[in-house]
Each structure stands twice: as structure tokens, then as C-alpha cells.
Amino acid sequence: MKGKHIRSGLLFPVLTAFLIFSILYVVSIGTTPIDIKTVYRVMADQIFFSGAQTAAGAWDKSIYQIIWNIRLPRVxxxxxxxxxxxxxxxxxxxxxxxxxxxxxxxxxxxxxxxxxxxxxxxxxxxxxxxxxxxxxxxxxxxxxxxxxxxxxxxxxxxxxxxxxxxxxxxxxxxxxxxxxxxxxxxxxxxxxxxxxxxxxxxxxxxxxxxxxxxxxxxxxxxxxxxxxxxxxxxxxxxxxxxxxxxxxxxxxxxxxxxxxxxxxxxxxxxxxxxxxxxxxxxxxxxxxxxxxxxxxxxxxxxxxxxxxxxxxxxxxxxxxxxxxxxxxxxxxxxxxxxxxxxxxxxxxxxxx
Amino acid sequence: MTTAIEFQNIQTGYGKKEILHNVSVQAERGKITGIVGPNGSGKSTLVKTLFGIVPCKSGAIFLDGKNLQSFSRKDVARKLGYVGQDTSVVFDFSVEDIIGMALYHQKKTDLPSKERIRLAMEELNILEFSGRSIQTLSGGERKLVFLARAVAQGADTIILDEPTNHLDIYHQIFLLNYLKRSGKTILLVIHDLRLAAHYCDHLFLMQDGRVASSGIPEHVLTPKNAKQVFGISGKISYLPDGTRDFCMDFQ
The missing domain is CATH 1.10.3470.10 (ABC transporter involved in vitamin B12 uptake, BtuC)
Structure with missing residues (x-):
């Protein structure tokens, strides 16, 4: 049994990475499909540049609304x-x-x-x-x-x-x-x-x-x-x-x-x-x-x-x-x- | 001779039922003190008052002459090692995890934790359990792991509640010889009167929540006490090397 156990040290980064991926991926799922790249860009823009690109109109306002104000809080x-x-x-x-x-x-x-x-x-x-x-x-x-x-x-x-x-x-x-x-x-x-x-x-x-x-x-x-x-x-x-x-x-x-x-x-x-x-x-x-x-x-x-x-x-x-x-x-x-x-x-x- | 642990007129119980009536017991530094007595006489309860598991209703406990109340729980844990009666574990921990728990409330030393754990295992000759789950060990093996934990704690006093339970005869002798050699203050709750007679320097005989007799084994394990307290006939005799033994009549 012992060899089968994945080293717990490895589990931390793996599960953290999986969680981040899951957040991005799950936000992209829904009745309006949005590709995961856009999700990442909108979120990164909001977090690091306080929405500069959204304001500049780099993507549709409704996309931003769906990602940032509807799906992300839920996730x-x-x-x-x-x-x-x-x-x-x-x-x-x-x-x-x-x-x-x-x-x-x-x-x-x-x-x-x-x-x-x-x-x-x-x-x-x-x-x-x-x-x-x-x-x-x-x-x-x-x-x-x-x-x-x-x-x-x-x-x-x-x-x-x-x-x-x-x-x-x-x-x-x-x-x-x-x-x-x-x-x-x-x-x-x-x-x-x-x-x-x-x-x-x-x-x-x-x-x-x-x-x-x-x-x-x-x-x-x-x-x-x-x-x-x-x-x-x-x-x-x-x-x-x-x-x-x-x-x-x-x-x-x-x-x-x-x-x-x-x-x-x-x-x-x-x-x-x-x-x-x-x-x-x-x-x-x-x-x-x-x-x-x-x-x-x-x-x-x-x-x-x-x-x-x-x-x-x-x-x-x-x-x-x-x-x-x-x-x-x-x-x-x-x-x-x-x-x-x-x-x-x-x-x-x-x-x- | 100094007293490492002194229970003074302890009175306690669970709810309304009183288990201990005015019990006084002393454990001398560097000696092995045994508490013997029939089931239900209050032996384990007395030991549990040390850790606040069972609160005292009246009386006091002194460690090295200082009132137990003046120590924090962590200080008590640093002074006293404890090996309980029940060593079954519901969850899956490795042997090292269990022994490592001894170090949670200890001060850091130069020696890394891993090394302290290893040394304790080496001392009890259980390095072969390394990496195994506590749940895969037998009752006797678990007992040794818990003793290793008390050793890792570095306490100069170890309290053991029926340590020889579940141990085969080889390990019973191994464990008691280890305790004897360690030079630590040992307080044992023990059922086996032969082992008690052989290994203990002092005995306290308990009956119905009272100390019925105390002193060196010759004074405690008398034919009269054996009859009155345990309902058996037996007496101390001496082995060829001059050490004590307790002989029972299996009638």
C-alpha cells in the first residue's frame, strides 16, 4: 500500500494547480460559452490592472459582466x-x-x-x-x-x-x-x-x-x-x-x-x-x-x-x-x- | 529521598459516585512505584487526576514538592510521560506520527524532531516499525510505540497504566527491565502481582477507593492482604538470586 500513496508534499502544488484550473474552466462553462483564455484575460485584467482593458473595450461588456459579476462570485x-x-x-x-x-x-x-x-x-x-x-x-x-x-x-x-x-x-x-x-x-x-x-x-x-x-x-x-x-x-x-x-x-x-x-x-x-x-x-x-x-x-x-x-x-x-x-x-x-x-x-x- | 509525585488526600469521582476517598500515594524519585488492587479499586482514576482528565474534588497533587495547580498543562506534559491503558487508534497514523506528537508541546532542541523520534524508537528496539501504520500493529506493539512516545517526550517521570497488558511474556520483561534500567521515576498501575513484587520498589495496595496498605512489597503483598483484598492465597518468596517473587496458590 505504501508505495501507492502519492507523496503528500507533491499533493499541495498539484491540488493548488488543479483548483486554479478548475476555477478558470468552470467559469467558462455555461449557457454562453466563453473560451478559457478570455476568462483568464478578463480576470487577470480585473485583478492586476483593476479593469483597464475592460474599460478600454478590449472585449464585450456583457462578457465581462458574465465572467466577473455572475459566474466568478458563484465559483x-x-x-x-x-x-x-x-x-x-x-x-x-x-x-x-x-x-x-x-x-x-x-x-x-x-x-x-x-x-x-x-x-x-x-x-x-x-x-x-x-x-x-x-x-x-x-x-x-x-x-x-x-x-x-x-x-x-x-x-x-x-x-x-x-x-x-x-x-x-x-x-x-x-x-x-x-x-x-x-x-x-x-x-x-x-x-x-x-x-x-x-x-x-x-x-x-x-x-x-x-x-x-x-x-x-x-x-x-x-x-x-x-x-x-x-x-x-x-x-x-x-x-x-x-x-x-x-x-x-x-x-x-x-x-x-x-x-x-x-x-x-x-x-x-x-x-x-x-x-x-x-x-x-x-x-x-x-x-x-x-x-x-x-x-x-x-x-x-x-x-x-x-x-x-x-x-x-x-x-x-x-x-x-x-x-x-x-x-x-x-x-x-x-x-x-x-x-x-x-x-x-x-x-x-x-x-x- | 525526594518525592517526585505526591497525591495528598485525593477525593474524586464521576458525577455523584465517589471513586476515591482520601487517597494518598507517593512516588519516590528514581524508583518504581506500583499501584496494585482489584478491578474497580480506583487505580486508573487516581493516575488520571494528574492530567486533569478526572478533576479532584478535594486534596492536592505535588510534583517535586510544588502544587500541580502551579504548572500549566504543557509544563505537566513536559515533566510526565503517560502510557494509557487503551492504545487503540481510530485513525490511521504512522508510528513516527504518533511518537512525533510527543514533541508538539516540547521546547525545540538542537536535535531535529526526526532524530529524536528515531532515538526513542531505537531505545525501545522498535525501529522495525518505522513507516508502518499504527493500525497494523498488535496491542502489545502499540504499547511499545506509546512508551517510545513517552521516552521521546524526555520526561523524567513516566506513568504507565497496566503496561504489560497485551504484551507477550518476553516483551513484559523487556519493558519492565527497560523501565528499571532507565533510572526514571516510574509510577505503574499493574495487575500482575509477580511482576509487581519483582520490579517495584514500593507498592500501594488499593481497595474500594482507599489505600489498604503501602510500603515495600514484603509489607504489602502479605498472605493476609492477598486473602482480604484479592481473595487468593499467596505470599512473597525469594528467587535463587535473592530477588522477590510472588507465589500464588491456584485454588
Missing amino acids: LFGVCCGAGLSICGAAMQALVLNPVAEPYILGVSSGASAGAALALLTPLPFFSGQYRTTAFALLGALLAFFCVYRMAKAGGGGKIQPVALLLSGTAVNAVMSAVTSFLIFMAKSPESISAVYNWQMGSLASAQWSSLRIPALGTALGCIVFFCQSGNFNLIMIGDDDAAAMGLHVKRFRGMMFIICALIVASLVSVTGIIGFVGLMVPHMVRLLAGTSSNRIILPLSALFGASYLIWADAAARSLFGPAELPLGIITAFVGAPFFFYLMIRKNRGGA
């Missing part, structure tokens, strides 16, 4: 979601010592979506706009996380057993989805209902430069914190006692990282809705590729790989069925659910 949105969900998955797997943990399966995404729905559909007087939605999503995510963790702990007799964790995740997922559905049922305005509906399926369609701010902030913060803490994530992956003996304040670390996870998930879900299985699949694929579980390698690689994966999934979502756009959550579920099944079977055969 960058995909980058944030892919990277954010993947590092959350990797982090949660370490925090609960379970290879099948991820935001969707543990009900954290549903919690965030219930919170966001509450913010959108009920006329509460405080905060406003997107920040309010995100703040409520955060509360929902934290609540879900807390419930799942406590239930799993109680169910497993003080120790978190994989089965107890999955069951409590399922239970919380069901309750949170029911809360969201109930809120839709109670809502009066059809627009908000359709908005909430969109979330439950997950989609990047609402991407604009202005809506990109929160997810970008959430993901960037998450990446920075998690990368800095990657050593401690390794310690906790060996077990609580061991990590404590290695000098880690286990309870505090787990609590803080849970909050960061919830923050990332909330910043994403409050805009995109539930996109499942990304956080499950990506870290495992990266572990297989790199041949290690060390988070110093897995966390950054998951971010890179997850970003590429999600923008391709989104490209498929918006081009497979012509003008009718497929919700992204459907695609990630179709790809991710069999993977989940594969993980369970492999686990039973021994080995994680």
Missing part, C-alpha cells in the same frame, strides 16, 4: 463552501473521534438551516439582513451540535460510541428539519417559503459579490484557526486521555473548536442551504491520497480538494439539465451517500 462561493465544509468534516471527525462525522450527518447543517429559517420567516425586531440570518443559523448550529454531543454521550454511557452518535445525529436532524418545515407551514409570504425551500436543497444560485462576504469570512477564519490547531487535532484523534497527558486542555479545546465548526457551517448554510456529505467524503479521499491522517496535511489538503470538488459539482448542477438548475445538495448526496455506505462496510471489515 468563489463554491470554493468557500467546499473548503469550509471539508475542513469542518475533518475537524468534526477528529473532535468526536469518529470517521463518519460531518456537519450534515450530525445535524449541524439542519440546525443552522432551522435557525436561518426562523430569522427569515418570523418578524423578530432585532438585527437585520444577512447578519441576522447568520447569527440565528449559528445559534441553531450550536444547539444542534450540543444536543447531538450530549445525547450521544448519554446514549453511549459517558463514552461516545459511533452508533449512538449517528443515531442522535439522525434524531436531531429530523427535529431540526421538522422545525424548518413547520416554520414554512406557518409562514405567510410565498417568497420566503421558496427561499427556505431552496435552502433545504442547497444551492449556490444566490451568489453575488455582496453575499460572498460572510461565507468568505467564516471559511477564512475557520481555515486559519484549524490550520494553527492542526497539531492539537492530531492529539485529540488518539483519544482524550492521551491528548490530556500531552498537555491539551481537552474539554476547552473541543468546546472552542465546536464553536468554530458551528460558525463556519452557519456562515455557509445561512446563504447556501444544506449541502450534505462534502465534509464526509473529502477528508477521507484526502487521507487515502496522502496516506496519512495527520491533520497538518489533511486539513489544508481537504480545503483545497473540497473547493475543487464543490465547484465541479456546482458546474454539473447548473449545466446537466440545460437551463433548469439542479439543486447542488442533490448532486453531493448522490455522490456522497454511496461513499458513506462504503465507509460503513469498510469499517466493519476492520480499519477506519
Whole structure:
């Protein structure tokens, strides 16, 4: 097996190059096909010369609009979601010592979506706009996380057993989805209902430069914190006692990282809705590729790989069925659910 | 003689259930101190109070005469190495990854990490595990890897919770001889009374969360204690070379 593992050192440049290529290529796909060279030139012009050539009329204004204001925010949105969900998955797997943990399966995404729905559909007087939605999503995510963790702990007799964790995740997922559905049922305005509906399926369609701010902030913060803490994530992956003996304040670390996870998930879900299985699949694929579980390698690689994966999934979502756009959550579920099944079977055969 | 670790009147438990009632245990510097006792007597719990895994409800712990509270967790990790009871690992790490974790919270030295890891492996004679995944090793082999990690930590005190579990007889003796030779302060939770009698300088016998007896093995592993605490008949005897052994009657 060892020879098969691609050296992780090589994976960094390869995955980075692939991500850049993916961004350029995916921007060029769409109902108005634009060749990849033009995409590159328009983007390079915008980034390095603040749009001098666009202003000079080197290409059609509409081309610039499509590339810079419609497709690029969406692709960058995909980058944030892919990277954010993947590092959350990797982090949660370490925090609960379970290879099948991820935001969707543990009900954290549903919690965030219930919170966001509450913010959108009920006329509460405080905060406003997107920040309010995100703040409520955060509360929902934290609540879900807390419930799942406590239930799993109680169910497993003080120790978190994989089965107890999955069951409590399922239970919380069901309750949170029911809360969201109930809120839709109670809502009066059809627009908000359709908005909430969109979330439950997950989609990047609402991407604009202005809506990109929160997810970008959430993901960037998450990446920075998690990368800095990657050593401690390794310690906790060996077990609580061991990590404590290695000098880690286990309870505090787990609590803080849970909050960061919830923050990332909330910043994403409050805009995109539930996109499942990304956080499950990506870290495992990266572990297989790199041949290690060390988070110093897995966390950054998951971010890179997850970003590429999600923008391709989104490209498929918006081009497979012509003008009718497929919700992204459907695609990630179709790809991710069999993977989940594969993980369970492999686990039973021994080995994680 | 100086005391490296001193547990003073420790009282603790999980939730409402009290596991330890007023336990005092001392480990002398450079000696091997063993904690023996039946299952559920609170041995592992006592050891876990050192790392804040189980918080003390009352009592105090002193390291080299200084209150544990005055050390940061990282300082404690630099002073004490720990080899836990459970060495199963859910995720796939290489042996070097595991041992390398010892260095995360250590101060940098002139010696590169790779070299420190290699030296620790060499010391425990496990260089052959190099590059292997921890998951492909047996329970006993994993134990040696975790001991290598404690060695790499460079701590002058090592605490081991049932170190001979899962080890074949050759490796049990290898490991304990290694500890004896190392000259470090060793605190062991140990089930095997023969090994305890032979290797430990001091023993603490625990029963139902209390120290029932303590002192040199001859004073602790008496026929009376064997009967009362373990429900067996046994006594210390001496091997031809004058070292201690514990003889049991297999009835």
C-alpha cells in the first residue's frame, strides 16, 4: 500500500494547480460559452490592472459582466463552501473521534438551516439582513451540535460510541428539519417559503459579490484557526486521555473548536442551504491520497480538494439539465451517500 | 529521598459516585512505584487526576514538592510521560506520527524532531516499525510505540497504566527491565502481582477507593492482604538470586 500513496508534499502544488484550473474552466462553462483564455484575460485584467482593458473595450461588456459579476462570485462561493465544509468534516471527525462525522450527518447543517429559517420567516425586531440570518443559523448550529454531543454521550454511557452518535445525529436532524418545515407551514409570504425551500436543497444560485462576504469570512477564519490547531487535532484523534497527558486542555479545546465548526457551517448554510456529505467524503479521499491522517496535511489538503470538488459539482448542477438548475445538495448526496455506505462496510471489515 | 509525585488526600469521582476517598500515594524519585488492587479499586482514576482528565474534588497533587495547580498543562506534559491503558487508534497514523506528537508541546532542541523520534524508537528496539501504520500493529506493539512516545517526550517521570497488558511474556520483561534500567521515576498501575513484587520498589495496595496498605512489597503483598483484598492465597518468596517473587496458590 505504501508505495501507492502519492507523496503528500507533491499533493499541495498539484491540488493548488488543479483548483486554479478548475476555477478558470468552470467559469467558462455555461449557457454562453466563453473560451478559457478570455476568462483568464478578463480576470487577470480585473485583478492586476483593476479593469483597464475592460474599460478600454478590449472585449464585450456583457462578457465581462458574465465572467466577473455572475459566474466568478458563484465559483468563489463554491470554493468557500467546499473548503469550509471539508475542513469542518475533518475537524468534526477528529473532535468526536469518529470517521463518519460531518456537519450534515450530525445535524449541524439542519440546525443552522432551522435557525436561518426562523430569522427569515418570523418578524423578530432585532438585527437585520444577512447578519441576522447568520447569527440565528449559528445559534441553531450550536444547539444542534450540543444536543447531538450530549445525547450521544448519554446514549453511549459517558463514552461516545459511533452508533449512538449517528443515531442522535439522525434524531436531531429530523427535529431540526421538522422545525424548518413547520416554520414554512406557518409562514405567510410565498417568497420566503421558496427561499427556505431552496435552502433545504442547497444551492449556490444566490451568489453575488455582496453575499460572498460572510461565507468568505467564516471559511477564512475557520481555515486559519484549524490550520494553527492542526497539531492539537492530531492529539485529540488518539483519544482524550492521551491528548490530556500531552498537555491539551481537552474539554476547552473541543468546546472552542465546536464553536468554530458551528460558525463556519452557519456562515455557509445561512446563504447556501444544506449541502450534505462534502465534509464526509473529502477528508477521507484526502487521507487515502496522502496516506496519512495527520491533520497538518489533511486539513489544508481537504480545503483545497473540497473547493475543487464543490465547484465541479456546482458546474454539473447548473449545466446537466440545460437551463433548469439542479439543486447542488442533490448532486453531493448522490455522490456522497454511496461513499458513506462504503465507509460503513469498510469499517466493519476492520480499519477506519 | 525526594518525592517526585505526591497525591495528598485525593477525593474524586464521576458525577455523584465517589471513586476515591482520601487517597494518598507517593512516588519516590528514581524508583518504581506500583499501584496494585482489584478491578474497580480506583487505580486508573487516581493516575488520571494528574492530567486533569478526572478533576479532584478535594486534596492536592505535588510534583517535586510544588502544587500541580502551579504548572500549566504543557509544563505537566513536559515533566510526565503517560502510557494509557487503551492504545487503540481510530485513525490511521504512522508510528513516527504518533511518537512525533510527543514533541508538539516540547521546547525545540538542537536535535531535529526526526532524530529524536528515531532515538526513542531505537531505545525501545522498535525501529522495525518505522513507516508502518499504527493500525497494523498488535496491542502489545502499540504499547511499545506509546512508551517510545513517552521516552521521546524526555520526561523524567513516566506513568504507565497496566503496561504489560497485551504484551507477550518476553516483551513484559523487556519493558519492565527497560523501565528499571532507565533510572526514571516510574509510577505503574499493574495487575500482575509477580511482576509487581519483582520490579517495584514500593507498592500501594488499593481497595474500594482507599489505600489498604503501602510500603515495600514484603509489607504489602502479605498472605493476609492477598486473602482480604484479592481473595487468593499467596505470599512473597525469594528467587535463587535473592530477588522477590510472588507465589500464588491456584485454588
